[in-house]
Amino acid sequence: MRLSKIWLNDFRSYDELELSLGDGLTAVLGPNGVGKTNLMEAIGLLATLKSFRGAPTESMIRRGADRAIVRAEGERDGREVLIELELAKGRTRVQVNRQKLARSRDLLGALRVTVFAPDDLSLVKDGPSVRREYLDDLIVALDPRADQLLSDFERVVRQRNALLKAAPQRVDEMTRSTLDVWDMQFASLGERVLEARYAVLTELMPLVVDSYERLSASAAVVVATYRPSWGDQSLAAALEDVRETDFRRRVSTLGPHRDDVVLGLNGLASRTEASQGEQRTLALGLRLAGHRLIADRIGDPPLLLLDDVLSELDPDRATALLATLPPGQTVISSASGLPPATVPEQILRYDGSTFQQDAAI
Amino acid sequence: MSAYAKPVEILIDELGRLPGIGPKSAQRIAFHLLKVDRVDAQRLADAITVMKDTVSFCDRCFNIAEGANCEICIDPKRDDSVICVVEEPKDIAAIEKTGAFRGRYHVLQGAINMLEGIGPEQLKIKELALRIAAEDISEVILCTNPNIEGETTAAFIATKILAPFQINVTRLASGLPVGGDLEYADELTLGRALEGRQAVR
Ligand SMILES: [Zn+2]
Numbered sequence: 001m002r003l004s005k006i007w008l009n010d011f012r013s014y015d016e017l018e019l020s021l022g023d024g025l026t027a028v029l030g031p032n033g034v035g036k037t038n039l040m041e042a043i044g045l046l047a048t049l050k051s052f053r054g055a056p057t058e059s060m061i062r063r064g065a066d067r068a069i070v071r072a073e074g075e076r077d078g079r080e081v082l083i084e085l086e087l088a089k090g091r092t093r094v095q096v097n098r099q100k101l102a103r104s105r106d107l108l109g110a111l112r113v114t115v116f117a118p119d120d121l122s123l124v125k126d127g128p129s130v131r132r133e134y135l136d137d138l139i140v141a142l143d144p145r146a147d148q149l150l151s152d153f154e155r156v157v158r159q160r161n162a163l164l165k166a167a168p169q170r171v172d173e174m175t176r177s178t179l180d181v182w183d184m185q186f187a188s189l190g191e192r193v194l195e196a197r198y199a200v201l202t203e204l205m206p207l208v209v210d211s212y213e214r215l216s217a218s219a220a221v222v223v224a225t226y227r228p229s230w231g232d233q234s235l236a237a238a239l240e241d242v243r244e245t246d247f248r249r250r251v252s253t254l255g256p257h258r259d260d261v262v263l264g265l266n267g268l269a270s271r272t273e274a275s276q277g278e279q280r281t282l283a284l285g286l287r288l289a290g291h292r293l294i295a296d297r298i299g300d301p302p303l304l305l306l307d308d309v310l311s312e313l314d315p316d317r318a319t320a321l322l323a324t325l326p327p328g329q330t331v332i333s334s335a336s337g338l339p340p341a342t343v344p345e346q347i348l349r350y351d352g353s354t355f356q357q358d359a360a361i
Numbered sequence: 362m363s364a365y366a367k368p369v370e371i372l373i374d375e376l377g378r379l380p381g382i383g384p385k386s387a388q389r390i391a392f393h394l395l396k397v398d399r400v401d402a403q404r405l406a407d408a409i410t411v412m413k414d415t416v417s418f419c420d421r422c423f424n425i426a427e428g429a430n431c432e433i434c435i436d437p438k439r440d441d442s443v444i445c446v447v448e449e450p451k452d453i454a455a456i457e458k459t460g461a462f463r464g465r466y467h468v469l470q471g472a473i474n475m476l477e478g479i480g481p482e483q484l485k486i487k488e489l490a491l492r493i494a495a496e497d498i499s500e501v502i503l504c505t506n507p508n509i510e511g512e513t514t515a516a517f518i519a520t521k522i523l524a525p526f527q528i529n530v531t532r533l534a535s536g537l538p539v540g541g542d543l544e545y546a547d548e549l550t551l552g553r554a555l556e557g558r559q560a561v562r
Pocket of ligand 1: 419421422423430432
């Protein structure tokens with residue numbers, strides 16, 4: 001899907017904003033702190049229904065307003081599509097072509113985006129949760145129905161933990177038999193989550209290696225290994241083994257919600273032993289690989305959001321990144337301007353109070 | 362904190378205990394009631410007490426009942442050998458609309474939900490076991506909601522409660538909108554799910 005127009009009402013710092021996007025490259029230019037990332041966040045929201053900064057819904061509603069509206073017009077398979085999101089405390093309403101969707105998640109898959117942001121470095125440097133989220137986001141982008149599986153599993157983890165927290169000191173029979181049933185759900189959903197993650201990682205791996213090599217212009221041995229938080233046995237058996245520990249610690253100590261993806265670079269653990277430059281290239285390589293995987297599988301590249309990432313890269317890598325991106329609709333934000341070789345179709349420039357389209361390029 | 366007259370505060374406090382009503386709404390409703398005519402306020406108070414005096418839950422199936430038993434339990438034409446287990450009385454209304462079921466019901470009055478502190482003991486599960494032991498029942502249909510809590514409740518009843526009994530245990534066929542409530546399914550889909558129900562053991 002290609003977006004042509006976006007309207008924001010009471011979204012973050014904007015009380016009202018209307019913008020047009022080009023079919024190819026659109027540049028959003030302005031100094032830091034004027035709301036470029038907010039704009040990117042709104043576009044990302046239309047695709048995933050969540051903020052790529054991990055912000056809760058309430059924080060995206062302008063102070064003093066009780067709801068925010070994000071509306072976008074675009075085109076898919078030659079047909080006009082109008083998407084409208086209404087964000088209010090605790091709920092999001094979604095309309096497509098003025099028809100209310102029964103469940104907001106039915107929107108997933110209508111628009112796909114890939115976001116590159118400066119804090120992508122956390123993919124390599126931070127704890128396991130960011131890497132699990134990276135895989136899970138890809139799984140949903142490739143198959144929107146998987147969103148149900150992932151949120152069901154997350155809910156079972158919360159339910160199981162609530163049971164462990166509420167269990168009496170001397171665990172009674174009723175608590176044990178209730179846990180039996182949650183464990184059945186945990187194991188069957190958990191195994192499916194695991195399978196989906198292994199599958200997407202296997203498909204992704206060659207693209208990660210290739211993307212890294214293109215970005216760094218050198219050969220490298222990049223390995224991503226999925227590391228479950230339990231041994232070789234089935235998840236059901238592992239849960240049974242760890243039951244007394246879980247009762248004691250009052251939390252689910254193993255399962256797909258505790259797994260990691262270990263990234264190795266030239267035989268070393270990239271999280272601790274790679275240089276900052278290598279880490280940044282690897283993070284970029286992961287994003288790029290995900291983008292290429294979706295473009296290959298869906299046949300339509302996702303809309304690319306490059307949120308102020310070029311400034312973080314040396315000129316060679318910035319140029320290599322832009323050259324490696326598959327063609328498609330792209331929005332770049334920058335405080336310092338664009339690399340010389342880049343010619344945007346549309347420029348949205350901050351004029352001191354809002355973003356204005358450059359008259360003619 | 363004592364910003365309002367005591368009776369207003371007491372009302373706000375009582376309203377705030379109701380499901381789905383937060384402190385802001387409780388305040389708004391209380392101030393609204395302060396402004397309305399006395400007769401209108403009295404009508405609301407009467408509706409609540411009359412309901413509490415005349416309507417409660419059926420002794421047998423825990424559906425809503427005027428008197429000791431509900432309309433379905435006292436209907437002699439219904440099939441005594443099949444029990445449909447649902448979460449709430451409103452689910453009975455949804456299933457009745459399909460016309461696909463002529464047996465009896467059992468209302469659990471909720472689903473297992475540890476996040477809300479609801480375990481099997483807070484539900485009418487023990488009462489279900491007693492009924493099955495006492496009545497001549499050949500099939501139990503588990504019609505809990507097609508979401509995580511509903512599935513877990515159905516699994517608990519099937520594996521922990523019904524296992525010792527020689528009866529058929531069935532679950533609605535798939536095809537219902539996943540993750541939702543029974544009441545959101547249209548009659549046709551729900552009717553089909555009932556007719557296509559499958560043995561869980
Ligand atoms: Zn009854």
